[in-house]
Amino acid sequence: MTSPIESSLPARPRLIATDLDGTLLRDDKTVSERTVAALAAAEEAGIEVFFVTGRPARWMGVVSDHVHRHGLAICANGAVVVDLRAGGGVGEAVMVRGLDPDAALDVVQALRDAAPGTSFAVEKTTSFDHEPDYPPFVNDPGSHIAVAEKLLQEATDKDPVIKVLANHPTLAPDAFLTLARTAAGHLASFTRSSPTALLEISGLGVSKASTLALCCAERGISSDEVVAFGDMPNDVEMLAWAGSSYAMGNAHPDVIAAASGRTVANNEDGVAVIIEQLVARARDALQVPDTD
Incomplete structure (x- = not known):
């Protein structure tokens, strides 16, 4: 696979929305040191990070050790929003969109x-x-x-x-x-x-995309300022909604069709590859031109 196309990245993203299984996590369900560092660098650059997953909130321990300041998770495909930094390590629900x-x-x-x-x-x-x-x-x-x-x-x-x-x-x-x-x-x-x-x-109407849109609206963030990552059909709506989106190298064909770009597979730290480019661009944008 060719390298991700850097020119497709937004100049000033405000939020990263990433799926977990098959995307941020490797196949052994670990988060690589490179990915942990990339997530922390994104926050330091002023880019908020949301975990957006089909997992229930009680299965979020897989990222609890790597939360740092990024702690909001959209769980159960948009049915529950959890603050991972609260609730004694389990997380605290801040929004529930149930099924009647x-x-x-x-x-x-x-x-x-x-x-x-x-x-x-x-x-x-x-x-x-x-x-x-x-x-x-x-x-x-x-x-x-x-x-x-x-x-x-x-x-x-x-x-x-x-x-x-x-x-x-x-x-x-x-x-x-x-x-x-x-x-x-x-x-x-x-x-x-x-x-x-x-x-x-x-x-009806509950999805990763619709709940992410609600959370972004609360923060005054537009879809054009969001970069999303995913690999399976439950990510399709989110990837189509985000201004910039990336299908993993291991993604389902429907995900590839919905995303605006591609990155390498989850086992090759495909999310970190793109975040590193985002952070580099954000830092370049903040540099003051030399007036000498």
Whole structure:
């Protein structure tokens, strides 16, 4: 792959929005020393950093040791915004955009009809529960196991549903996503970030992009001042919204089509490569010309 095209970088970016898995993180789920240094340099140059991920807030420990002053995370594909610097290392939710349980029940029924064999899990702000046939995550031992309809009926205002996950054992991932959007796209937002047929279902209109736009509006930051990074379909809307965006060298074809540029793969520190160029430009812009 050719090197990233430096001329495509904005002269004065104000915010970096980066996905985690397959993007900022290496395949072993570590953050390289080069990337840690690049994130810190961005903040020192006055460029804010947001982590924007499909992960739930409770899985954000992977970056907790590398937060420095950048501590805002948009989690669960835009359903929750967390300040990682608060909450005793777990983070403190500062915005929740939940999935209405009645709408989720309609989605479950629509997918049961359209794709028999689908199993479901329910992500809440404090718990992750799933059906008996749903493949459990090793990160979530002790989940409550019941049919999705019962799990959704147990949701409360204090513990709202933020995401429903749907798994199919035989369908191709992209085919399952297309099928689900056709069957229930009027009820909720559908995306995916797994290499398997695992769909992530959020409230209608909730996405990484829409929540990032809300957070930027609160700060007076326009989309043209944002640089975004991603690798999977749940990043597509964010990359299309940002003024400058980069698909990783390991990105899904839809992500490559949506982004304005490309960088090298996550295992080659593709995010750090671009940030280093951004920081160099920001420093050059602040230099006072020699008047001698």
